[in-house]
Every structure is written in C-alpha cells, then in structure tokens.
Amino acid sequence: MNKIICATLSGVLEKALLKLKDSGKISFETLSQIRVEPTKDPKFGDVSTNVAMAMAAQANLPAPRLGALLVEVLKEASFNGVVESVEVAGPGFINFRLGRDPWIEVLAEILKSGAGYGKSSLGQGKKILIEFVSANPTGPLTLAHGRQAAVGDSLARIMKTSGFQVHKEYYLNDRGRQMSVLGRSVYLRYQECFGKKITFPEDFYQGDYILDLAKEVVEKEADRFLKEDEKDAVEFFSKYAGDRIMEDIRKDLSDFDVEFDHYFSERAFVATGRVEACLNELKKKGYTYEQEGALWLRSTPFGDDKDRVLIKSSGEMTYISPDAAYHEDKLRRGYDEVVDIWGPDHHGYIPRLKAAVAALGQNPERLKVIILQLATLFEGGQKLSMSTRRGEYVTLRQIMDEVGKDVGRYFFLMRKTDSHLDFDLELAKKESLENPVYYIQYAHARISSIFEKYMRESGSHEEIGLNSLSCLKTLEKEEVELIKRLGLFQEVLEGCCHSLDPYPLTDYLLKVAQSFHQFYTQHRVISESQEKTQGRLALVKAVKIVLRNGLGLLGVNAPEAM
RNA sequence: GCGCCCGUAGCUCAGUUGGAUAGAGCGACUGGCUUCGAACCAGUAGGCCGCAGGUUCAAUUCCUGCCGGGCGCACCA
Numbered sequence: 001m002n003k004i005i006c007a008t009l010s011g012v013l014e015k016a017l018l019k020l021k022d023s024g025k026i027s028f029e030t031l032s033q034i035r036v037e038p039t040k041d042p043k044f045g046d047v048s049t050n051v052a053m054a055m056a057a058q059a060n061l062p063a064p065r066l067g068a069l070l071v072e073v074l075k076e077a078s079f080n081g082v083v084e085s086v087e088v089a090g091p092g093f094i095n096f097r098l099g100r101d102p103w104i105e106v107l108a109e110i111l112k113s114g115a116g117y118g119k120s121s122l123g124q125g126k127k128i129l130i131e132f133v134s135a136n137p138t139g140p141l142t143l144a145h146g147r148q149a150a151v152g153d154s155l156a157r158i159m160k161t162s163g164f165q166v167h168k169e170y171y172l173n174d175r176g177r178q179m180s181v182l183g184r185s186v187y188l189r190y191q192e193c194f195g196k197k198i199t200f201p202e203d204f205y206q207g208d209y210i211l212d213l214a215k216e217v218v219e220k221e222a223d224r225f226l227k228e229d230e231k232d233a234v235e236f237f238s239k240y241a242g243d244r245i246m247e248d249i250r251k252d253l254s255d256f257d258v259e260f261d262h263y264f265s266e267r268a269f270v271a272t273g274r275v276e277a278c279l280n281e282l283k284k285k286g287y288t289y290e291q292e293g294a295l296w297l298r299s300t301p302f303g304d305d306k307d308r309v310l311i312k313s314s315g316e317m318t319y320i321s322p323d324a325a326y327h328e329d330k331l332r333r334g335y336d337e338v339v340d341i342w343g344p345d346h347h348g349y350i351p352r353l354k355a356a357v358a359a360l361g362q363n364p365e366r367l368k369v370i371i372l373q374l375a376t377l378f379e380g381g382q383k384l385s386m387s388t389r390r391g392e393y394v395t396l397r398q399i400m401d402e403v404g405k406d407v408g409r410y411f412f413l414m415r416k417t418d419s420h421l422d423f424d425l426e427l428a429k430k431e432s433l434e435n436p437v438y439y440i441q442y443a444h445a446r447i448s449s450i451f452e453k454y455m456r457e458s459g460s461h462e463e464i465g466l467n468s469l470s471c472l473k474t475l476e477k478e479e480v481e482l483i484k485r486l487g488l489f490q491e492v493l494e495g496c497c498h499s500l501d502p503y504p505l506t507d508y509l510l511k512v513a514q515s516f517h518q519f520y521t522q523h524r525v526i527s528e529s530q531e532k533t534q535g536r537l538a539l540v541k542a543v544k545i546v547l548r549n550g551l552g553l554l555g556v557n558a559p560e561a562m
Numbered sequence: 563g564c565g566c567c568c569g570u571a572g573c574u575c576a577g578u579u580g581g582a583u584a585g586a587g588c589g590a591c592u593g594g595c596u597u598c599g600a601a602c603c604a605g606u607a608g609g610c611c612g613c614a615g616g617u618u619c620a621a622u623u624c625c626u627g628c629c630g631g632g633c634g635c636a637c638c639a
Contacts, residue, residue, distance in 0.1 A: 037581095040577095040582095040585090041582085048582090050581065053619060054619085057619065063619065090581085092619085093582065136639075173639075177638080177639080178638090305565080305635085308636095309636085311637085312637040314637075318636090344566080344632085344633055344634075345633070345634065347565085347567080349639095371567075373568090373632090415574090415575075415576095416575095416576090419568070424574085427574095427588085436587075438601060439602090442602080445599075445601090446598080446601095447598095449599055451598095498578075498579090499578060503576095504578085507576065507586090514586090517603065518603070520598085520603085521600090521602065522603085525598060561599090562599090
C-alpha cells in the first residue's frame with residue numbers, strides 16, 4: 001500500500017522505542033528491523049507492526065506488555081490525521097487504523113497516473129533478455145507453447161512496467177537433425193502423392209500438416225522433385241516446410257498478442273562461425289578432451305554432475321554446442337540478466353548449460369531459468385491425452401478458436417509457473433460466474449455502464465477527475481477495502497518481478513473485482529446526492545484504471561460492454 | 563539410486579523474504595433483484611496444512627529424515 005505511510009510509521013515507532021529507553025522503562029541494545037505491513041484482515045486495523053514481539057526478548061518484557069507501553073507513547077504522538085487509532089492486540093501486534101486522508105491520497109495517485117498507474121522504477125533500467133517459446137519449426141504450436149507464450153509475454157510486460165528494459169527473443173532452431181527429419185517427412189508424403197509406395201518411419205513427423213505441406217508443393221512445383229537428386233530435394237523440403245511452419249507460428253503468436261523483438265536464427269548464428277570460435281576457446285582453455293572419438297566438455301569442475309559431449313564421434317555437434325555459444329552470446333550482448341523459459345523436461349539441462357557458460361568465462365548467475373510446468377487439458381473432467389509422436393495434440397490455434405484469446409491467456413497464467421496447470425476447456429468456454437476472466441471483465445464493464453448512465457442522465461461530458469475526490473467526505477467499510485486493494489497494485493507487480501512469475505497478478509485482479517462487486521451491491525454510485533455521486537464516480541474510475549492496466553499486462557481485453 | 567517440482571476443505575488451488583482464529587473459487591445447503599448490468603452479493607457446512615523431528619517469542623512457511631505423486635538423469639533436442 002502506501003509505502004510512505006509505512007515508512008513514516010516505522011520512524012515514529014523507532015522514536016517511541018528510544019523514548020521508552022531514555023525514560024528507563026525498558027532497555028535494549030540494538031533496534032531490530034521494524035516492519036510495518038498492511039494487515040490481511042480489517043479487524044486488525046489497516047497496518048500493523050511486530051516490533052513489540054521482535055523486541056520483547058531484548059527488553060525482557062512480555063510482548064503484549066511492551067506493546068502496551070509503546071501504544072501509550074504513540075498516543076501522545078501526532079500523526080497529522082493519518083492515524084485514527086492505535087492499539088495492541090493478540091500476541092503483541094500493534095495495529096493502526098488510518099483516517100480518511102491516506103485513502104484519498106491513494107485514489108489521487110491512481111487518477112493522476114491513469115494508464116501509467118502501476119509503473120515503478122524497481123528495475124532501475126536494468127536490461128533483461130527473456131527467451132521463450134522457441135519451438136522448433138517442425139510443427140504447430142501446442143498447448144505447452146501456449147502457456148510459455150502467455151507467461152513470457154506477460155512477464156515481459158510486467159517487468160517493463162516495473163522499470164526494466166526488456167527484450168523478447170525467440171530462438172529459432174532451424175538447422176540440424178530435426179529439420180532434416182522434417183524435410184524427409186514431407187518429401188515422403190510428396191512422393192506418396194504421386195502414387196509411389198513408401199514406408200513412413202515411426203520417428204518421422206506424423207501430423208496431417210505434413211501431408212498438407214506436401215500437397216502445397218505438388219500444386220506449386222508439380223513433379224519436378226521426383227526427378228531430382230534426393231539430397232537436393234530433402235534440402236528444399238526442409239527449407240520450404242520450416243519456412244511455412246514458421247509463418248503459421250508467427251501468425252499464431254501474433255493472434256495471441258505475443259510479439260517478439262527478435263527471432264534468433266540458429267542457422268544464421270552457426271554461419272557466423274561463433275559456435276566454432278567458442279569450441280576453440282574451450283579447447284584452448286583446456287576444458288575439453290577427446291575420448292572414444294568424441295570431444296568432451298570438462299563440465300564437472302563447473303558444477304555439472306558429469307562431463308558432456310560437445311561433438312559426437314560422427315562429427316556432428318550435440319545440442320549443447322550451439323546452445324552454449326548462443327547463451328554466451330546473449331550474456332555478452334550487454335544484458336544484466338538473461339532469462340529462459342523451459343519445460344520441465346529440460347530442468348536437468350540447467351547445470352550443464354551453466355557449466356558451459358561458466359567455462360566460456362561468463363557469470364552463470366546472470367542466467368535465470370524458469371521451469372514452467374506443463375498444462376493438461378481437461379474436458380468435462382476427462383483428461384485429453386496427447387502424443388506429439390502420434391500427431392495427437394491440441395494446438396494453441398485450437399485453444400484460441402475454442403475459448404478466445406482473453407480466456408486462453410488468463411487461464412495459462414492462473415497458476416504459479418511452478419505448478420502443474422489443469423486447463424478445463426469446459427470451464428473456459430463458460431460465459432458465467434465460474435469463469436474468472438468474465439468475473440473480472442464484468443467488473444470493468446459494469447463500471448463502464450455506470451459512466452454511460454451518468455453521462456446519459458446528466459448530459460455531462462466532464463471528465464471525472466482529481467477534483468471530485470474532495471467529495472468523498474466519509475468512506476464506507478467496503479470503500480476502504482476497495483481502495484486498500486487498489487493501493488497494492490505496484491507491490492503485486494514488484495512481487496511478479498521478484499518471483500519471475502505473472503501469476504500473482506491474476507489473483508490480484510480477481511480480488512480487485514471481488515472488492516468492487518462487494519462495494520457495488522452495498523452502495524449506489526449514482527444517487528440523489530450530487531456530492532456523493534461525484535465522489536463515488538471518482539472511486540470507481542480508479543477501480544476501472546487498475547482493472548484495465550492490470551488486464552493489459554496479462555494481455556487480456558478490458559471490455560466496455562459484454 | 564541421484565536431482566527438480568508438488569502433497570493445504572469433496573474438487574481446483576492461494577497463502578513469496580516466518581506472524582494473530584489457515585483463505586478463495588467450484589460443488590452442497592440457505593437467503594437477496596420495482597433501484598447504476600443477478601455474468602452479482604450475503605450466509606451455513608466442510609481442515610491432523612502428507613508424517614516425524616529440529617531451529618524460536620512465533621512454523622503451512624526455514625532445516626533434516628521418511629511417505630506419496632509428477633518429471634528428469636543421452637554421443638536426443
């Protein structure tokens with residue numbers, strides 16, 4: 001909430017403690033850190049502190065007794081109308097109840113900042129590179145990519161708002177074995193189109209889209225690849241299929257409101273010779289050795305649990321070679337922190353990559369990996385099983401078609417990144433109270449409708465603004481709760497940055513909507529009293545601002561009407 | 563076997579730098595629209611916070627050991 005208030009109060013508390021010490025009523029050596037925090041339950045007042053409990057042992061007094069002494073001193077202090085009452089409760093908490101003014105200040109700040117409310121300088125301009133999705137261009141984006149896209153993009157938006165410079169990157173794995181298998185898969189289907197008998201290997205891409213791509217080529221190029229050399233043909237098909245699939249991926253992302261600043265091509269990167277240079281550097285530093293025809297990285301001294309192969313005995317690079325070079329490159333590009341979002345199946349890869357990066361002379365601490373747990377799709381309590389190999393999976397496109405972008409994004413974000421997510425399609429499709437997205441959007445639409453009614457009936461077109469706040473002479477319980485909630489916005493965003501997880505914001509917005517609905521059913525905004533009406537319009541406008549800004553960070557629309 | 567994640571209400575989950583009587587949504591039950599959108603609100607029922615120790619004024623939270631579930635431990639990516 002209002003940090004200034006908390007800081008002021010802790011200053012006052014400190015003085016009170018010293019005063020008690022001077023008067024000989026208590027004794028202590030060092031002042032333990034004073035914490036003043038918003039309460040979670042209004043019956044404990046608005047803000048509370050644990051000093052009495054923290055200092056009890058030193059002062060050699062029971063906490064409630066020390067609390068009582070402090071309250072006595074505090075009652076004599078002047079708070080300039082900020083604090084209404086102070087009392088000691090429970091095991092020794094000192095609870096403050098605030099007067100009207102601090103709450104009006106919170107609203108003033110929101111109305112003043114408008115679309116900028118929520119911005120902070122937490123990041124101090126630190127440069128962050130966040131890499132996510134990075135799906136191989138060998139098939140459509142799936143449910144799992146959808147969650148990554150939602151988390152990565154929303155986290156980037158939140159961090160930007162919190163004063164970080166954020167750059168979003170997609171690592172395009174457009175070379176290597178996978179691409180060649182893709183090319184071969186399409187090539188086989190192509191031959192099949194001309195009635196040629198083929199056997200389609202199990203580890204090739206099974207999905208229907210492979211056949212679709214083959215048909216496209218038949219249409220455009222007719223049978224010319226039947227005559228061509230297989231190697232040339234496969235090369236063409238790899239490139240063609242990869243490019244076409246990538247087009248679809250970009251379209252999917254764009255429709256999901258996820259825009260990358262940069263698509264980083266592995267093929268182009270390898271072509272620069274940087275990967276080789278890194279391998280040479282490792283050799284030169286003596287971090288490699290040859291064994292059984294392969295080149296190994298001595299990664300164990302850097303915290304890995306075994307050494308890793310960089311170049312296979314076949315002469316091909318393993319995945320780690322270009323990946324280590326890529327991460328070294330990212331760290332050298334001048335970012336303070338480099339964040340990756342990976343699936344849980346890659347978590348074992350973290351020590352390996354960090355070791356490689358460290359061997360290349362970069363500080364592995366600057367590399368942060370978010371392991372995003374999987375999402376399982378449910379329909380009416382029934383788990384939908386997926387198998388990429390069999391070509392049975394649900395695509396992000398299907399999700400968007402079925403539930404829409406707003407619901408999709410919100411659902412992907414409504415669990416911690418650490419937690420497995422059950423995505424209930426049936427619930428997501430419901431346009432009812434059970435669906436949290438509608439619950440929040442409904443609050444926003446309701447407020448819009450209040451303004452519409454007000455404009456219509458009063459004929460006024462004046463902006464409701466700061467000057468209306470003075471009309472709020474007194475505050476009802478529900479109004480205080482609502483304002484208190486609104487004031488927590490920045491802190492919630494800071495929490496998201498700290499834990500690298502947009503989840504807390506989804507929960508917060510739900511609570512803002514709840515506080516609003518509670519207020520709404522208890523009190524009327526537009527009433528007989530001009531003054532009350534003006535004041536409450538200012539209040540709900542502030543609610544609208546927070547909902548809109550918050551939803552925007554999640555990539556969810558804030559509709560005027562539903 | 564080793565590593566990571568998760569065990570909290572019937573179900574899905576919050577509870578992030580340790581705080582007061584452990585919360586929310588769904589489901590169940592009860593009540594509230596002549597009034598700004600009832601896509602809403604109020605109330606009731608429902609708990610060995612997986613188990614056992616430890617750290618301290620205070621542990622769902624931190625540490626250790628077990629139990630149960632998921633995932634990983636490649637010259638795959």
